Amino acid sequence: MDKFTTLTGIAAPMPLINVDTDMIIPKQFLKTIKRSGLGVNLFDEMRYDDDGKEIPEFVLNKDAYREAEILVAGDNFGCGSSREHAPWAIKDFGIRCVIAPSFADIFYNNCFKNGILPIALPQEQVDVLMKDAEKGSNARMIVDLDAQTVTSSDGEVFQFELDSFKKHCLMNGLDDIGLTMEKASAIDSFETAAAQARPWV
Amino acid sequence: MSPKTLYDKIWDAHVAHEADDGTCLLYIDRHLVHEVTSPQAFEGLRMAGRKVRAPEKTIAVPDHNVPTTAGREDPSNMTEDSAIQVAALDKNAKDFGIHYYPVSDIRQGIVHIVGPEQGWTLPGMTVVCGDSHTATHGAFGALAHGIGTSEVEHVLATQTLIQKKSKNMKVEITGKLRPGVTAKDITLSVIGATGTAGGTGYVIEYCGKAIRDLSVEGRMTVCNMAIEGGARAGLIAPDEKTFAYCKGRPHAPKGAQWEAAMAWWKTLYSDDDAHWDKVITLKGEDIAPVVTWGTSPEDVLPITAAVPDADDFEGGKVGAAQRSLDYMGLTPGTPLSEVEIDTVFIGSCTNGRIEDLRAAAAILKGKKIGVKRAMVVPGSGLVRAQAEEEGLADIFKEAGFEWRLAGCSMCLAMNPDQLQPGERCAATSNRNFEGRQGRGGRTHLMSPAMAAAAAITGKLTDVRELM
Numbered sequence: 001m002d003k004f005t006t007l008t009g010i011a012a013p014m015p016l017i018n019v020d021t022d023m024i025i026p027k028q029f030l031k032t033i034k035r036s037g038l039g040v041n042l043f044d045e046m047r048y049d050d051d052g053k054e055i056p057e058f059v060l061n062k063d064a065y066r067e068a069e070i071l072v073a074g075d076n077f078g079c080g081s082s083r084e085h086a087p088w089a090i091k092d093f094g095i096r097c098v099i100a101p102s103f104a105d106i107f108y109n110n111c112f113k114n115g116i117l118p119i120a121l122p123q124e125q126v127d128v129l130m131k132d133a134e135k136g137s138n139a140r141m142i143v144d145l146d147a148q149t150v151t152s153s154d155g156e157v158f159q160f161e162l163d164s165f166k167k168h169c170l171m172n173g174l175d176d177i178g179l180t181m182e183k184a185s186a187i188d189s190f191e192t193a194a195a196q197a198r199p200w201v
Numbered sequence: 202m203s204p205k206t207l208y209d210k211i212w213d214a215h216v217a218h219e220a221d222d223g224t225c226l227l228y229i230d231r232h233l234v235h236e237v238t239s240p241q242a243f244e245g246l247r248m249a250g251r252k253v254r255a256p257e258k259t260i261a262v263p264d265h266n267v268p269t270t271a272g273r274e275d276p277s278n279m280t281e282d283s284a285i286q287v288a289a290l291d292k293n294a295k296d297f298g299i300h301y302y303p304v305s306d307i308r309q310g311i312v313h314i315v316g317p318e319q320g321w322t323l324p325g326m327t328v329v330c331g332d333s334h335t336a337t338h339g340a341f342g343a344l345a346h347g348i349g350t351s352e353v354e355h356v357l358a359t360q361t362l363i364q365k366k367s368k369n370m371k372v373e374i375t376g377k378l379r380p381g382v383t384a385k386d387i388t389l390s391v392i393g394a395t396g397t398a399g400g401t402g403y404v405i406e407y408c409g410k411a412i413r414d415l416s417v418e419g420r421m422t423v424c425n426m427a428i429e430g431g432a433r434a435g436l437i438a439p440d441e442k443t444f445a446y447c448k449g450r451p452h453a454p455k456g457a458q459w460e461a462a463m464a465w466w467k468t469l470y471s472d473d474d475a476h477w478d479k480v481i482t483l484k485g486e487d488i489a490p491v492v493t494w495g496t497s498p499e500d501v502l503p504i505t506a507a508v509p510d511a512d513d514f515e516g517g518k519v520g521a522a523q524r525s526l527d528y529m530g531l532t533p534g535t536p537l538s539e540v541e542i543d544t545v546f547i548g549s550c551t552n553g554r555i556e557d558l559r560a561a562a563a564i565l566k567g568k569k570i571g572v573k574r575a576m577v578v579p580g581s582g583l584v585r586a587q588a589e590e591e592g593l594a595d596i597f598k599e600a601g602f603e604w605r606l607a608g609c610s611m612c613l614a615m616n617p618d619q620l621q622p623g624e625r626c627a628a629t630s631n632r633n634f635e636g637r638q639g640r641g642g643r644t645h646l647m648s649p650a651m652a653a654a655a656a657i658t659g660k661l662t663d664v665r666e667l668m
Contacts, residue, residue: 016524017517018397018497022634027615031266031282033240033289035350045636050622074517076398079431080634081613082333082347083238102398105433106333106347113351163365165224176351177249180359183218183226187254187361190217190228198214200454200462201230201258201326 002115003173007096007143009069012059013133017074021107024078024086038085039092060093064136070143072126072133073100077118078107087114097143099150101126112166115173117145119160128152145171204472206369207438208404211344211469215327217361226361230326231343233312234261234299234353236290237615238331242354243293252297254360259299260321263287264311265615267304269578269605274305283616297357310581310607313337313550317421318581320450324439324466329356334550334631336427340420341447342439342469344404347428367433368478370403371471374411376485381665383490383560384419385552385629385648387411388426390488393501395481400432403479406471407437411485417446418556425551426631429498438470492537492661493633493646495525500633504651504663508535528635529643530623537661540645544626545575545656546638547649548605549612552629553580555587557649561629562593564653564667570601571659572627576618577602578610600656614638627655 029041047058054061060068071090077100078086087110090098098111099119111118121129132139132152139153145167150158169176180187194201205213218226232255239261246253253259266283267273276284287304294301302309308319313334316322322338328345329335331353338345348362356362372391392399405427412420420437427435444463447453454462489503500522502509510533511523526533531540547553547561558579577597579585585607588594594604611618612630620626620642629652633644645661654662 015517015520017521020497020632020634022613022632022637026636026640027613030237030615031280031286033244033286035241045640050640074521076401076431079397080333080632082331082335082349084241084331084349084351087349102401104398104431105401106349106428110349110351113349163224164222165220165363176363177251177355177358180226180355180361180363184359186218187226187228187359191360194228198325198462198465200323200458 001113001173001175004096004115004117004145004170006145007069008140010065010067010137011070011072011129011133011141012065012068013130014059014071014073015130018076018079019073020080021078021083021086022080025083025089030083030085035088036092038089039094042089042093067094069095070097070099070141071095072130073098075101077103079104082106084110084113087111087116091116099126099129112170113176115170117143117170119143119150121158121160125158128156204475206471206475206477207342207406207436207469208344208369209475211325211327212366214325223365225364225366227327227364229329229356229360229362230258231316231321231328232259232356233316233328233330233335234259235265235312235330235332236263236286237265238350239293239353240286240289241350242357243297245354246357251358253299253357256298258360259357260316261290261294261299262302262309262312262315263290263304265609265613267608268616269608269610269618271606273606307582307586310584311550311553311609313425314553314580314584317341318583320447320453323447323453323462324443325469329362333428334425336435337421337425337550339424339427339435340417340437341443342436344434344436346434367404368402369476370400370405370432370479371477372405372407373409373480373482374407374485375409375482376411377414378411378485378488381490381650381668382488383648383650384415384422386488386491388423389491389493389498389501389646390483391481392426392430392498393491394483395430397429397497397499398431400427400430403432405430405432405435407435412437413440416556417442418554421554422551426498429631439466490648490651490664492651494529494531494537495522496528496633496635497521497525498631498633498646500525502537504537504661506537508533508537538663540661541625542627542655542659542661543573543624544620545570545572545652546611546626546628546630547576547652548578548580548610549630550580551631552649553578553584555584557629558584558588558593561649561653562596564650564664565600565656566596568600568657570656572656575602575656576605576611578605579607581607611638627652627661
C-alpha cells in the first residue's frame with residue numbers, strides 16, 4: 001500500500017451532504033475484476049451528460065480542480081454500499097485526502113486500505129476549508145499526517161483526530177494481512193478453543 | 202460480572218487478539234462472498250501465494266450481476282463483463298474449495314437470503330460479506346456487517362478482521378403495529394427519525410414488543426437497513442421464533458450439538474442494567490405506512506403526507522432536499538398519494554422473502570396492475586419455488602407482473618433490470634440514491650404491500666385503503 005505522510009495540494013469543494021457510493025462510482029463500473037482504471041468514472045453521473053460529454057459546472061471538470069488531490073465535502077460522506085471501488089476511483093483520479101464533518105463507517109475503513117486519508121473535522125472548520133477550497137488552484141492546503149493537521153492556504157491550522165493504529169499503518173504503508181499473519185498463533189489458539197466451546201460453528 | 206449488551210457478549214466471544222490500544226482481531230464464523238466485491242480479493246491471495254484459511258466457513262453465490270430471465274445458465278445470455286465476473290467466482294470457488302451455489306442451483310439467490318435459508322447464519326455468530334446489507338443477518342442475534350474488498354481478502358487469508366469496538370445503541374419499538382404497517386415501515390421510520398448518519402459509530406440493537414412480535418423474516422427486513430441508518434450492524438436478540446426458524450436447516454446443528462447450541466443461544470440477550478451509549482424509542486402505534494420522497498433513505502414520510510419544501514429543513518439538508526426534489530421531479534405541497542408511478546419492483550435482500558411475496562400477493566389477488574411494468578424478483582430459487590407452490594406466482598402473473606428468477610436485480614440495477622431516465626418506481630429495496638436503479642431513475646422505497654397497492658392504482662397509495 002502507498003504510504004501517506006504529507007500532502008500539499010489543490011482542494012476541490014463539494015458542498016453536498018450524504019455523498020453516497022453510487023454517486024462516487026455508479027454500479028455499471030463495478031463489473032471490473034481489477035482495482036485500477038476507475039478514476040475516469042469517478043462521480044460519473046454528476047461529471048458527464050447522457051452523451052458522455054463533461055458537464056462544465058461539475059467541480060472536477062473545472063480547470064482549477066482537474067489536478068485536485070484533496071476533496072472537501074459535506075456530512076456523512078461515502079454512505080451507502082461497501083464497494084471499495086469508491087476509494088479505488090478516488091485514488092485513481094489522484095485524490096489522496098477527503099475532508100468532511102463525518103464519514104460512513106465502511107467507506108472510512110476502506111480509505112485506509114488504499115492509502116487515502118479521510119479527515120473528520122467539526123462542521124465550522126470544514127466550512128472554513130470549503131471556502132478556502134473555493135478559491136481555486138492558487139489555494140493549496142497542506143495535510144500533515146504525523147502532526148495530524150490540515151493547514152489552509154491562509155495558514156490557519158486545524159488539528160484532527162485519528163486512530164493510532166490506522167495512522168501507523170498509513171504512514172508506513174503497511175499491509176494489514178501481513179501484520180495479522182504475524183499473530184497466526186493467537187488465531188490458532190482461538191480457533192482451537194472456539195471449536196471446543198462452539199463445535200457447531 | 203458487569204452487565205453486558207448482546208453486542209458485548211458476541212464481541213467478547215470472538216476476540217482472538219487484543220492490542221494495547223484496543224485494536225482487536227475479531228474471529229469470523231461465516232464469510233459470505235459474491236461476484237462483484239470478491240475478484241480482486243482472490244487475485245490478491247493468488248499474487249501473495251495465500252490460501253483461504255477456513256474454506257468450510259466461506260460460502261459464495263453470484264447474485265448482483267446475474268440476469269433474472271430464463272436461460273441465464275448460458276454465459277452468452279449475460280453481458281460480457283457480467284459473465285467474466287460470474288466466471289471468476291465459479292473459478293475462485295473451485296480453486297479455493299469454498300461452498301458454492303452457482304446460478305444453475307435452485308438454492309442460488311441473494312446472498313443475504315441464501316445464508317439464513319441454508320442455516321449458515323446462526324445466533325451468536327460473526328458474519329461478514331463484501332456487501333453493506335450483511336446487516337440483515339443481525340436478525341438472528343448474529344454480529345453481521347459489510348466489509349470492503351481489502352477486508353474480504355483479509356478474512357479469506359486470516360478468518361479475522363481488524364476491528365475496534367463500536368458503541369451500543371438501543372432502538373426500542375414499543376407497543377403494537379397498526380394494520381397495514383410492516384417491518385419495512387419500522388426500519389424506514391427509524392431512519393427517518395435518526396437520519397442516515399444517526400447510527401454512525403454504533404451497533405444497534407432493536408428491541409421492544411413490536412420487534413418481538415415480528416417474524417424472523419420481518420426482523421431481517423429491520424436489520425437489513427441498519428446500514429442505511431449509518432450503523433455498523435443491527436441486532437435482535439434470538440428467541441423461540443429464531444430457534445424455530447433455524448431448526449432443521451441444512452447447515453444448522455443437529456442432535457446433541459443443537460442442544461449445546463441452544464444452551465448458549467439462550468444466554469444471548471442484553472442484561473437488564475447494561476449500558477447504552479444512545480437510546481431511541483418509537484411507539485409502534487405511531488408508525489404509519491411510509492414512503493420515501495427524496496434521494497436519501499432518511500427522506501421518509503407517512504403516505505398521508507405531502508411532498509415537503511426544501512425550506513422545511515435546516516443546514517446542509519436545505520440544499521440536499523432541493524437537489525432531491527429536482528432529481529425526483531416533485532413539487533412541494535403535492536400529496537404523496539397523487540404521485541404517479543411507472544414501474545413497480547418487488548424483491549431485494551430487504552423484501553424478497555416468502556412473507557414479502559405473500560403480503561404483496563394478498564393485496565394483488567384478483568386485481569390488475571395500473572402501471573407500465575411490474576416485476577417480482579424472488580430472493581432465492583427456493584423462495585421462488587415455494588411461491589409457485591402456494592399459488593402466489595399465479596396471482597402476480599394474472600395481475601400483470603413479470604415473474605423473474607432470483608437475484609439482486611433492480612435493487613442496484615447491475616444486471617439488465619434498470620429504470621430509464623425519469624422513470625418513477627415504487628420499490629421494496631433499500632436505497633433511493635440518484636441513479637441507483639438506473640441513470641435518472643426515480644425510486645420511492647416502501648413495503649411490499651404498499652408497492653402492490655401502487656401497482657394497482659398507478660400512484661403512491663395508502664395500502665390501508667385496499668385492505
